[in-house]
Amino acid sequence: xxxxxxxxxxxxxxxxxxxxxxxxxxxxxGYAIATxxxxxxxDIWEASVYMFRRDEAEIHARxxxxxxxxxxxxxxxxxxxxxxxxxxxxxEGLKPVRAARFVVHGSHDRGKVRAGEIAIEIDAxxxxxxxxxxxxxxxxxxxxxxxxxxxxxxxxxxxxxxxxLAIAARKLAPVTVLATDIDPVATRVARENVRxxxxxxxxxxxxxxxxxxxxxxxxxxxxxxxxxxxARPLMRMAPQLAAQLAPQGDVILSGILASQRWKVLAAxxxxxxxxxxxxxxxxxxxxxxxxxx
Numbered sequence: 116x117x118x119x120x121x122x123x124x125x126x127x128x129x130x131x132x133x134x135x136x137x138x139x140x141x142x143x144x145g146y147a148i149a150t151x152x153x154x155x156x157x158d159i160w161e162a163s164v165y166m167f168r169r170d171e172a173e174i175h176a177r178x179x180x181x182x183x184x185x186x187x188x189x190x191x192x193x194x195x196x197x198x199x200x201x202x203x204x205x206x207e208g209l210k211p212v213r214a215a216r217f218v219v220h221g222s223h224d225r226g227k228v229r230a231g232e233i234a235i236e237i238d239a240x241x242x243x244x245x246x247x248x249x250x251x252x253x254x255x256x257x258x259x260x261x262x263x264x265x266x267x268x269x270x271x272x273x274x275x276x277x278x279x280l281a282i283a284a285r286k287l288a289p290v291t292v293l294a295t296d297i298d299p300v301a302t303r304v305a306r307e308n309v310r311x312x313x314x315x316x317x318x319x320x321x322x323x324x325x326x327x328x329x330x331x332x333x334x335x336x337x338x339x340x341x342x343x344x345x346a347r348p349l350m351r352m353a354p355q356l357a358a359q360l361a362p363q364g365d366v367i368l369s370g371i372l373a374s375q376r377w378k379v380l381a382a383x384x385x386x387x388x389x390x391x392x393x394x395x396x397x398x399x400x401x402x403x404x405x406x407x408x
Contacts, residue, residue: 119171121178122163123186127152131398133162135374136181146174165196165369214252215259217283233286236312237279245405250369253394253401254280254343257367261339261403262287262303269334271295271359273342275320278305280341285317293334295323321331326355336361342368346375360406365391367400376400
């Protein structure tokens with residue numbers, strides 16, 4: 116089925132505004148959104164939303180409505196994307212990503228791992244998270260800092276996607292990790308990535324649509340909870356997530372646009388957690404909190 120891209124052309128600053136608007140409207144429904152630099156010198160950017168042809172009329176109308184206030188003169192343009200294996204195509208340009216002691220790489224870059232690095236091999240696949248995104252890199256950095264500073268025994272990777280963060284925690288120390296996702300495809304892909312990275316034990320993968328799953332009670336409470344999801348679901352689950360945290364525990368949150376950070380912080384402060392620090396990467400933030408008030 117053909118995929119369609121609807122987009123507007125604007126400046127970098129205005130593209131960030133458009134991305135924030137699109138996140139509020141489309142993030143919970145699984146539509147891909149993105150900003151892209153077209154001409155650095157002229158400050159020309161595009162803000163896009165992607166959909167299948169069957170959804171185009173509905174999404175076009177909603178896209179126009181959300182732009183009406185901030186972008187009254189914007190022209191929505193359309194591109195029909197060719198039927199290309201975008202996963203294979205994307206791998207051609209992916210380079211190893213380094214964050215703290217970790218290097219996340221595809222199978223095509225195994226030879227580029229340096230001595231002393233903790234290698235995590237993740238190829239692009241059906242589940243989100245190759246490590247080539249500011250949110251994942253930010254999480255890896257904070258995971259390294261937390262686990263270097265204190266003893267961690269039980270880890271929860273909520274919304275594991277490709278499993279990269281669960282793999283990172285397990286490779287860093289002999290912790291037990293519960294990695295969950297609402298999508299059974301993600302759980303299957305993460306399980307394969309765990310095997311690919313030579314981890315025979317220590318990571319339990321579960322498909323869990325919410326905190327009512329018995330998996331959390333069996334494996335928690337957790338010394339470290341990592342949730343690289345999206346701002347709105349993170350805010351909704353703040354009380355439940357905080358309840359899963361062991362005394363003196365740490366929380367790492369990401370998938371949050373810089374403009375959304377205050378709302379997320381407010382939700383978790385309200386749940387009794389303390390802000391430790393925020394890392395900024397590529398317009399996204401990773402927030403470290405704890406319950407050591």
